[in-house]
Amino acid sequence: MSSQEYPQQAPVNDKEINEKDTAVADPSSADSDIEKEPVHKQDGVSRVEAITSVFTKKALWITFVLLYLCLWSDSLMINTQYALEPYVTSAFSQHALLATTNVMSSIIGGVSKLTIAKLFDIWGRVEGFSLAIGLLVMGMLMKAACENVQTYAAAAVFYWVGHTGLQYSVDVFTADLTSLRNRGIMFGLNATPGIANIFAGPALAEEFLYKNGVVSEFGWRWAYGAFCIIIPVMASPVFASFFIHSRKAKKLGILPKRNTGRTLPQSIKHYLIEFDxxxxxxxxxxxxxxxxxxxxxxxxxxxxxxxxxxxxxxxxxxxxxxxxxxxxxxxPVQYLPFKYLKDPTILGACVCHFAMYLAIYTWDIYLSSYLQVVNEVSVRDAGYILNSYSLSAFIMMPITGLVIRYYTKPKWIALIAVPLMALGTGLLVYFRHPGTNVGYITMCQILNGAAGGILSVIMPIMVMASVTHQEVAVVLALHSLFASIGSGVGVAISGAIWTQLLPGKLERYLPADLKSEALTIYGDITVQLSYEYGSPARDAIVQAYGEVQRIMVIAGAAFVPLVLLSILVWRNLDTRNLKQTKGTVF
CATH class of the missing domain: 1.10.287 (Helix Hairpins)
Structure with a gap:
């Protein structure tokens, strides 16, 4: 970005950080209710403040509802596709590559958020939202049409970048439209579509997947194709709301004009540098x-x-x-904003996000397969058990947001999550073996979900409380990047354990006449399920699954202490008097 347009932020030295920390951390100071704003704001921030200044209260709440409906359709999509994923990779006899496809999409999805954050700040919120929707639809179209696992893996990257970009966009929109004190409430409410969709998603997946009681060759393709239509339709009203109010702000002369004065080659060079x-x-x-x-x-x-x-x-x-x-x-322009990681609260929240996702994803990715093979539950019921984590989280998130509204020091609330997570993950080590009632596994999922729900509201509030409105988009992206890396590392550990141990254990336990089929059984969940429950072959598969999954859970439990340590370094910020946003906000 040129100096004439949006001056680059000067490097932050230790003195500046200490001064900012003092100003933000001490809400009792005279200036604590006034945002320490930069003299210059980037175009995206200035434009959204101009747009929100012409919002009426009615328009504000209509926009909240439209964003909620957009998240509802995204939630239904993600819960449906989670249930379908093992069958898609198995269609190409590559069930074990479930982890591999998720590693790529998690890492690239997280990295892309910093780019989307810059796009939000330089071009505008709606432009970033449009890019996310476009990438999501492209990924779903590629999934619907893929003929091999390589195309599916590429599609998963586009899909995940779009999906995480969509969720991130709504988070930024919500931050733009709320005060810091009430932001946790809206973040929590935005999670509640999942309460219904954790049940609707697996049921819908089963309807698409089966035809006359048999797995349909084209069922999962129709599911992906349907959401290529649903998502853009549900997102369109959000575009309309911001477009209408941007025109209103333009007529009033308060919307910043865009006139770079650059030629096309100059613009290409400029953005290549700006987006690093x-x-x-x-x-x-x-x-x-x-x-x-x-x-x-x-x-x-x-x-x-x-x-x-x-x-x-x-x-x-x-x-x-x-x-x-x-x-x-x-x-010339740093891609990763290292200066924010000098703030102990931002660094601690980022590490906490990393550790939380790492601990869960070391065992979560193959849980649905485990439940179907070992506990003999249906695709739908496996989805329900898997999603009991999400159900618990989605219930806890609005409650946590409401608590933050009245008890305005979130650090101490976050510490409640640690024993819940330790108990949920620790008990999984004991219960993750063949013969365990699925109720105990569900209980552990609920405990882990409650911890995740509490932290999922508090962590972004803490990072946003440490910066100005100008910097909200980039610190949210940085925070999300650590989660994506954590999930990527967790899935990689999970995949390593699965691919290194399961084939050998299958070969060891399978009856002599099936040992030559070990790799075929290993690569396809439908083949695994084809053996009758209680038969020697199925017993061998169940035993192999149980031993490998238990190792995965132990690996995840080892990272739980890092969650506690990362919370302890946070500053004890009080959100009561911190002001960030302008215009008509909640």
């Missing part, structure tokens, strides 16, 4: 290449003796080193 495309590519390549071999090596003939696995690790590490060197010495 090289930094983004290096980050995506580094984490993907380091984590992918963990889930891929087990499916290779020579495992870690395969040269390509070692090469990916080496290149990934070199990309990571290159990224830090580029950002420190060469990047």
């Amino acid at each position: 495309v090289l930094g983004m590519l290096l980050t995506s390549a580094a984490f993907s290449l380091v984590l992918l071999p963990l889930s891929l090596a087990g499916s290779q003939k020579d495992k870690w003796a395969n040269g390509s696995m070692i090469a990916m690790e080496v290149v990934g590490v070199l990309c990571l080193v290159g990224f830090f060197a580029w950002e420190k010495w060469f990047a």
Whole structure:
């Protein structure tokens, strides 16, 4: 961005950080109810403040409802596709690659949020929202039409970038339309569509998947195709609301005009620098290449003796080193805003988000398969049990937001989540074995979900309370990036354990006449389910599943203490008198 348009933020030194910390952390000071704003604001921030200034109270609440409906359709989509995913990879006899496809999409989805955040601040909120919807629809179309697992993996990346971008967009819209004190309430309410959709999604997936009691070849394709229509239709009213009010602000002369004075080549060069495309590519390549071999090596003939696995690790590490060197010495505009990580509250919230997702995703990705194979439950019921985590979280989130409204020091509320998470994950170690009643697994899911719901509201509130409105979009993106890396690492660990251990255990426990079929059974959940429950073959599969899943849960439990340590470093911020937003807000 040129200095004539939006002056770049000056580097922040330790003195400036300490001054800002004092101003924000001490709500009793005379200036604590006034936002420490930069003299210049980027165009996206200025435009949204101009738009919200012409909102009436009625228009504000209509916009909240429209955003809620958009999240409702996204929630239904995500819960439906979670139930379908094992069957899509199994359609290509690559059930074990469930983890691999999720590693790529998680990492790239997280990295992309910082780019979307810059787009939000430089171009505008609606433009970023439009990009997210476009990428999501593209990914769903590719999933519906894919003919091999490679195309499906590429589609998963587009889909996940769009899906996380959509959720992130609504979070930023909500931040723009609320005061800091009430923001937790709206964040919590925005999660409640999941309460219905955790039941509707698996049931809808089952309706698409089965035809006359048999898995349909095209069922999951129709499901993805349907959401290519549903999502844009539900998002259209949000576009209309912001378009109408932007025209109103323009007529009143309060909407900033866009006139860069640059030619097309100059604009291309400008945005390549501003979005730090090289930094983004290096980050995506580094984490993907380091984590992918963990889930891929087990499916290779020579495992870690395969040269390509070692090469990916080496290149990934070199990309990571290159990224830090580029950002420190060469990047005109830094992609990763390191200055915010000097704030203990922002750093602690980011690490907490990373650890929470890491602990859960080390065992979550194969839970649906485990429930169907080991506990003999249907696709729908497996989805219900899996989503009991989400149900618990979605109930706790608005309650947490309401508590923050009246008890305005969120740090101490966050500490309540730690024993819930420790208990939920610890009990899973005991209950994750064949023969356990699914009720105990559901109980653990509920405990973990309650912890996740509390933290999911408080963590973004803490990072936003540490900055001005100008910086809200970028710190939310930074916070989300750590969650994506955490889930990527967790899924990679999960995939590594699954691919390294399950084939050998299947070969060990399967009857002699089926040992040659071990890899075929390993690669397809429909083949696993085809053996009658109680038969020697099914008993062997169940035993192998139980032993591998228990190791996964132990790995996840090892990261729970990091959640506690990361919360303890937060400053004890009081949200009561911190003012960020302008215009008509809640």
